[in-house]
Amino acid sequence: MISSPVYNFAAGPGIMPREVLLQAQQELLDWRQSGMSVMEMPFTGEEFQTIMRQARQDLRELLGVPADYRILFLQGGASAQFSLLPMNLLPPGATADYVDTGHWSRKAIEEGSRYARINVAASGADHNYRHVPAQARWQLDPGAGYCHITSNETADGLAYHWLPDTGNVPLVADMTSDFLSRPIAIERFGVIYAGAQKNIGPAGLTIVIIRDDLIQPARPETPSAFSYRVQAESEGRFNTPLTYAVYIAGLVFRWLKRQGGLGAIAERNRRKSDRLYDAIDGSDVYVCPQRAADRSRMNACFHLADASLTTEFLRQARQQGLLNLQGHPAVGGLRASLYNAMPDAGVEALIAFMQAFAARHT
Numbered sequence: 001m002i003s004s005p006v007y008n009f010a011a012g013p014g015i016m017p018r019e020v021l022l023q024a025q026q027e028l029l030d031w032r033q034s035g036m037s038v039m040e041m042p043f044t045g046e047e048f049q050t051i052m053r054q055a056r057q058d059l060r061e062l063l064g065v066p067a068d069y070r071i072l073f074l075q076g077g078a079s080a081q082f083s084l085l086p087m088n089l090l091p092p093g094a095t096a097d098y099v100d101t102g103h104w105s106r107k108a109i110e111e112g113s114r115y116a117r118i119n120v121a122a123s124g125a126d127h128n129y130r131h132v133p134a135q136a137r138w139q140l141d142p143g144a145g146y147c148h149i150t151s152n153e154t155a156d157g158l159a160y161h162w163l164p165d166t167g168n169v170p171l172v173a174d175m176t177s178d179f180l181s182r183p184i185a186i187e188r189f190g191v192i193y194a195g196a197q198k199n200i201g202p203a204g205l206t207i208v209i210i211r212d213d214l215i216q217p218a219r220p221e222t223p224s225a226f227s228y229r230v231q232a233e234s235e236g237r238f239n240t241p242l243t244y245a246v247y248i249a250g251l252v253f254r255w256l257k258r259q260g261g262l263g264a265i266a267e268r269n270r271r272k273s274d275r276l277y278d279a280i281d282g283s284d285v286y287v288c289p290q291r292a293a294d295r296s297r298m299n300a301c302f303h304l305a306d307a308s309l310t311t312e313f314l315r316q317a318r319q320q321g322l323l324n325l326q327g328h329p330a331v332g333g334l335r336a337s338l339y340n341a342m343p344d345a346g347v348e349a350l351i352a353f354m355q356a357f358a359a360r361h362t
């Protein structure tokens with residue numbers, strides 16, 4: 001038995017706004033008297049095209065995406081983008097810069113190195129990923145086709161709270177786990193991509209925002225469904241898009257607008273994460289090793305000073321309705337993901353539990 005209310009701290013797929021799930025439930029059988037569920041709609045039909053156009057428009061407004069950028073709704077998740085980026089952006093033999101800030105940037109480097117010569121411009125590995133390397137220490141290659149960063153390291157609990165300057169080299173960011181958590185200056189990026197299942201919607205949907213001049217023919221062996229150019233030119237009609245996932249993401253965009261947009265959401269995210277980090281730092285029982293200035297506001301990664309209590313912590317938390325607080329398997333320890341949909345009450349419940357647990361076990 002799990003007591004209610006339940007708060008889901010999973011890193012991904014993660015918590016969704018309750019209002020969105022309720023609206024989807026209401027509209028499940030019959031979308032706005034169309035006589036069809038969104039799942040049943042032909043994707044080229046007027047109804048679904050309206051849904052997709054609206055979702056794209058709302059996302060453009062939320063993020064302030066300039067007119068010379070395209071928004072693509074693709075499939076395959078962020079991991080597929082690790083390959084698709086070099087296949088779409090680089091000729092064979094070209095070089096790309098990557099900054100290694102943890103688990104997900106290492107994955108991007110590993111996969112990308114099958115298609116490009118990769119220059120690791122900076123790495124946090126020698127500090128065990130406790131901070132984001134300062135730009136002054138980056139060794140950028142002026143001939144690189146792009147420079148790739150991971151704006152939020154989901155497994156390591158690190159985030160950029162500043163924007164790198166890469167000159168004429170396009171900046172590319174994997175924003176999977178902090179997309180729509182704060183305003184961003186899109187015009188500083190060449191490409192932004194994000195898998196949906198962390199902070200947007202159902203898994204599989206992958207959002208790519210790309211500046212027009214970077215949309216080039218992909219390498220010939222690239223599947224057409226994964227060619228940015230084919231997808232941009234066909235406006236998502238080349239193959240069946242993830243129709244239901246696009247619909248749910250669209251409901252989330254609307255929900256974000258009702259919350260006051262990304263400025264308001266960022267303020268709430270700051271408050272929630274500050275509350276949790278303050279509770280961790282104020283206790284001898286919990287440890288967060290990441291440098292304060294580089295901590296993620298989405299994924300707080302920490303551990304118990306006495307690691308042998310971890311299993312018991314997770315068991316008791318679960319009983320209290322605090323779910324999925326285990327760290328990423330590659331990192332261990334504890335992790336509380338505080339995505340947009342996590343209410344203040346969830347954070348307060350977690351802190352109250354942590355304090356009670358600390359009192360019982362010291």
Ligand SMILES: *Cc1c(COP(=O)(O)O)cnc(C)c1O
Pocket residue numbers: 012076077078079080104150152153154174175176177195198204
């Ligand atoms: C989860 C995650 C990924 C991988 O996403 P998939 O959809 O499983 O491919 C990549 N990058 C970051 C930052 C992530 O958090």
